[in-house]
Each structure stands twice: as structure tokens, then as C-alpha cells.
Amino acid sequence: MDTIRGWFITPSMHRAPRYGRGIHALPNPDEKELFDLSSAAFVNGEILNGYEYFLSSLIHHESSFSAPHLSIERLTEEISFSLIQGSARIQGKVTKSSLEAHADIALSDKLHVAIKRHFLERDFQLTYCRFSETNGIIQLSIRLDNATITPQKIFYPLREIALNADFEKEFIAGEFDESSLLETSHLLPISQDQIALRYRFMNQWIQETKQSLIGLLSNDNTGMTSFSYLSLLLQIDYLLLPHKKMAKNISEKINGYFMDDEKLTEDKNADLEQYLSELSVMHIDYFSTQFYDSAYTFSPFEQAMHDEIAAFIDESLSKVRWYKNNRSNYVISVIYRYISLYILYNYGLHPSLRNLLHLHVEIYASDFFQAVGEAPLYDRTTKIFNETLIAQRIRESIEPYTARYKGLNDFSEHINYSDLDHFSQSFYLQLKNLDYTEL
Structure with a gap:
């Protein structure tokens, strides 16, 4: 992770291309410092501070979108956050003991049985997150125990749920009736x-x-x-x-x-x-x-x-x-x-x-x-x-x-x-x- 972080030091000039399937913004100018502060906070047992530093390190520099791709709310005993990954929105909550996050994918009763079978098969391919049904809603979710948490142990699970939630919603929209999809209000229409x-x-x-x-x-x-x-x-x-x-x-x-x-x-x-x-x-x-x-x-x-x-x-x-x-x-x-x-x-x-x-x-x-x-x-x-x-x-x-x-x-x-x-x-x-x- 140190090597990867070292590649992304934000320049004083230089714009990120708004094309392709990469991130259309530059990394946080204080990414390395915030990542290091997160590591130090976890070592000192300051769990919420560690999470706040880590999540802040993911906020992009000079994003072209008016709405933030990642919002963080710090309370006394917990942190709530919401991040956008293409077609998916991931909602999360952090306490001193755990992180729980989920993405609402679609309404269960509107999904073709082939999609539900597909979700069961996908569970075996995923490392950190799992599909489940809650109150008629198909969700992709993760839970992390904070007993031995580090920034690296947060990064990979969050990245997995974000990428796969986006992938599955795109898959449904491409192959089936997309009216079943949930959490799409953040998508911006093209003129x-x-x-x-x-x-x-x-x-x-x-x-x-x-x-x-x-x-x-x-x-x-x-x-x-x-x-x-x-x-x-x-x-x-x-x-x-x-x-x-x-x-x-x-x-x-x-x-x-x-x-x-x-x-x-x-x-x-x-x-x-x-x-x-x-x-x-x-x-x-x-x-x-x-x-x-x-x-x-x-x-x-x-x-x-x-x-x-x-x-x-x-x-x-x-x-x-x-x-x-x-x-x-x-x-x-x-x-x-x-x-x-x-x-x-x-x-x-x-x-x-x-x-x-x-x-x-x-x-x-x-x-x-x-x-x-x-x-x-x-x-x-x-x-x-x-x-x-x-x-x-x-x-x-x-x-x-x-x-x-x-x-x-x-x-x-x-x-x-x-x-x-x-x-x-x-x-x-x-x-x-x-x-x-x-x-």
C-alpha cells in the first residue's frame, strides 16, 4: 500500500481526464498524511479517529461533480458515511467495535429467478462481502471487526463492495428490467x-x-x-x-x-x-x-x-x-x-x-x-x-x-x-x- 500511495501525490496543476472508466478526479492532496494518521490512530486505540482519517483520505481533489462522491458524518459514538461508485451508493456506519456497510441493489420480488441464482454463485467469488435479502431488498453488505483494524483492512473490503455493487446493478440494467433497481437518484442524466x-x-x-x-x-x-x-x-x-x-x-x-x-x-x-x-x-x-x-x-x-x-x-x-x-x-x-x-x-x-x-x-x-x-x-x-x-x-x-x-x-x-x-x-x-x- 505504501508503494501504491506513493504514486498518487496530487500535483499543483494538471487535470484529470473526464473520459474512460477511471476516476475523473485527482487523489486527495493529503492522502498519504491522512493514511499515516489513520494507522497511528488505530495503533493508539482511537478507532473512530482512525476511520475518519482513512475515509477522508479517499476524498478526491478537484472533482467535477457538485455533489460529493463521499460524505462523512462524525458523531460522538459513531461515524456514518455514504460513498458513490457509478450506479451504486454504499451506506456505512462505524462504531468502536465494527464497521457495517451495505448497498441496496434491487427489489427482490421484481427480480428474475436467474438473477437470484446468479447472486448465490457470486457469493463464492467474493472475499469480503455477501448478498442477502432484507425486507424484500437484495443487498450487498460487509461487516468488519475493529479488534485488529488497519487502513489496509478497510480499503480492500470497501473497494470490493463498491466495485461489485456497481457491477451487479449495471448487469441487471443491461440484461433485465432496470425498474427493480434501487438507489439511482444520484445518477446524472446526459443532455x-x-x-x-x-x-x-x-x-x-x-x-x-x-x-x-x-x-x-x-x-x-x-x-x-x-x-x-x-x-x-x-x-x-x-x-x-x-x-x-x-x-x-x-x-x-x-x-x-x-x-x-x-x-x-x-x-x-x-x-x-x-x-x-x-x-x-x-x-x-x-x-x-x-x-x-x-x-x-x-x-x-x-x-x-x-x-x-x-x-x-x-x-x-x-x-x-x-x-x-x-x-x-x-x-x-x-x-x-x-x-x-x-x-x-x-x-x-x-x-x-x-x-x-x-x-x-x-x-x-x-x-x-x-x-x-x-x-x-x-x-x-x-x-x-x-x-x-x-x-x-x-x-x-x-x-x-x-x-x-x-x-x-x-x-x-x-x-x-x-x-x-x-x-x-x-x-x-x-x-x-x-x-x-x-x-
Whole structure:
């Protein structure tokens, strides 16, 4: 936990991207200090103080939501708290002897019997929390004994109940009648203008991808096709952030492609193509039901070490070299786009690295970001980069962390702006060599 906490020292400047399935805010600037105070309080037997310090360490910095994602009420003999994780709200109470927390999932009498069977099976997969029925309500709950409590013993159970309560409510909304779901008042609707914009760009990206593959699908170009379809689905997931059935299907298609099975790549590509065709004919009325906005307290990702990220970048760049050597120039820019989107989809990242990869996504989808009001980083018509703003964004991502990581340097002067391919190649080489060694 000390290593993980050390990665999240809040910078004085630098914004958290409001895209993807990570936390759309920066960590608490006093997270480490509050965590250490919690540990010390528990050692001294100050149970309520320890919990208050720990819960306070989870409160995000500069959240974009007006309502808090975590509220804490301290009384003389107990602490009450409420935290939001996507579609779920977790209510908890702490006394000197225990912590009890629960999330209301759904009304029992409105649930299909298959869901109840599913909950019984899920109990065997969970470590700390369990499903139960109380007064006709299906709940996910935990109870912790405070006899030997530590911050670590609180973090993992709370994270488990939050992530799984959100997952189960999304699962029900995607597969069954979501009218049975409880505690949904915190979900924020998306404006119709935003829905229309997302719908337009999704269909634009699908048509552009199909057009780019004309003449390739009949040849031996399965790898090129795979990169094109996967990049598109990853971009839809990251930039549009759908929920419910749409999110579930996209996840299944992406993860299904990477399953180690006997299915041919051509067949996997056909599955991806079929789903993209389904998205292209999806009516906007149904499309609009798949979106809402909500805060998150815990990241759904496990923290990745930078060596793992560097190895993936290195492997992907070797594929770029292979396609260059074989004169398959079309797929090169697609692979460059795929690298950043896949890492953002699949790994828990240091805030600086997440911001840098988002910067790369922004450049490749500059028309989308201009449409949502962001200053464009790249003009697709003139093929000109906003070099000044890109350099500023790189500095803002790096400099706040250089005091802790002495080898972490601003690399904005080493970027090649000749064209998108040269930009990406130089950008990823710099990312690969970032030094997160703590001195």
C-alpha cells in the first residue's frame, strides 16, 4: 500500500481526464498524511479517529461533480458515511467495535429467478462481502471487526463492495428490467445535445473505419482489420463512455477477441464487424438510454508497474516496424491510436501517464474534442499541430511529480511534429522511457 500511495501525490496543476472508466478526479492532496494518521490512530486505540482519517483520505481533489462522491458524518459514538461508485451508493456506519456497510441493489420480488441464482454463485467469488435479502431488498453488505483494524483492512473490503455493487446493478440494467433497481437518484442524466453529439460521432467513426477497410477485407489483412475494429470499439468505450447493455457488449467483444481459444482471427473479426453493424443501426432513442454520469470513489483497475506498460509499448512498436517493412502503411496510424486506447482500457496508471495517454487520444480524435469545446491540438484538414499547447500539456503532466521522481523529465522538446506517425513514434518512445524510480 505504501508503494501504491506513493504514486498518487496530487500535483499543483494538471487535470484529470473526464473520459474512460477511471476516476475523473485527482487523489486527495493529503492522502498519504491522512493514511499515516489513520494507522497511528488505530495503533493508539482511537478507532473512530482512525476511520475518519482513512475515509477522508479517499476524498478526491478537484472533482467535477457538485455533489460529493463521499460524505462523512462524525458523531460522538459513531461515524456514518455514504460513498458513490457509478450506479451504486454504499451506506456505512462505524462504531468502536465494527464497521457495517451495505448497498441496496434491487427489489427482490421484481427480480428474475436467474438473477437470484446468479447472486448465490457470486457469493463464492467474493472475499469480503455477501448478498442477502432484507425486507424484500437484495443487498450487498460487509461487516468488519475493529479488534485488529488497519487502513489496509478497510480499503480492500470497501473497494470490493463498491466495485461489485456497481457491477451487479449495471448487469441487471443491461440484461433485465432496470425498474427493480434501487438507489439511482444520484445518477446524472446526459443532455440531449450531448447524446446527439455522441451518436453522431459513433456513426461517423464506424463509417470511416468501414471506408478505410474497403479493398482490404478480401485480402490477407486480418491483422490490419483487427487493429481497426478494436481501436474503434476502444475509442467508443473511452470517449463516449456507455453503460448498461452497450458497455457490457463492448467489453465482451474486446475481451472475447483476446481469449485464448481455437477461434480463427477471421471469425473474431467477423464478430467485431457484426457488432459494429448493430451499433450503426441502433436507434438514437435506445442509444440515449445507455448513458448517464456519475462519480466514482475507487478505481476499477489494479495498479500497473511502468515496466509492464513499457513492455506493451515496445511490443506494439515492433508491430509498427513489421508493417512498415511490409509496406502496409494504412495500419500504422491505426496501431498508434490503438496503443494509447488499449493501455487506458486495460491498466491502472499513474496520473501523469494517464494524462499523457489521454493527450495522444485527444490529438487523434481532435474533431471530437473540438466539438465538445476543447482547444484543438491537431487540425485534421491542415495537418498542423498546436505545438505550444501540446508542450504545455506535457509539462503540466510531468512537472508536478519531478520532486518525488527525480528521473521524471519533461520531454516536450523531443517530440517530432513532422506528421502524425512521427509524432506518435517519438511520443511513445518518450513514454516508454519515463522513469518512476523514487529517490
